[in-house]
Amino acid sequence: MRKRLFSLLFILSILSLSEIDTVPSDVQDKIDSKYAVHLIDDGEDTSYIVFHSKGTVTATIEAEGDTIRVKFEENNQQTDVIKQHVYKLTKDPEHERIDLYINGESTPIDHVTGI
Template identity: 40%
Template structure:
């Protein structure tokens, strides 16, 4: 019985270690260090990636529309999808900030806006 319990616990630990932690969530409160960088960069660029270590980045999108962002893994490539709905009546640019948590270091990062591949306007780190 004891051996069976040990095997069961080891299996649970092994399986939980294999779970992917690749995720993207909208930031409600901007970290002070990131805000300093954003103040310098301004809001002229559409999309910016600000890296904070190997496992975390921030994706900043400056737009007059509304956006939803998703991320998925495709082998050694991380794919970030931005779905934007433009608001013709809105004249004010809004800054949308997302925290990207990576499970591994990806060799490549592909960025798509409404299904079309686009480049990052700015890539930096803090």
């Protein structure tokens, strides 16, 4: 009887996006409220996306190849109240690009900086 050995390689993804209430001080120091969308990267596997919005925000992510699509949906917009939403994005090593969509529209990131 022949025995065959099969090995399975499970690749565990660490990709995640979550809104955070407590912003690390080194990130907070880099936030500039003049930008509607600000990306702050730690140079490793974590980025912070800061989105200044006049409404409530729902965020989702999708990944394909080396690209992450971050999708923000803005609802219940107020005319005079701008709220800072900070999201922690944990990336897998193969992710090199972040595409941002706000209400379905491709949107450039206003400012990118590192910590």
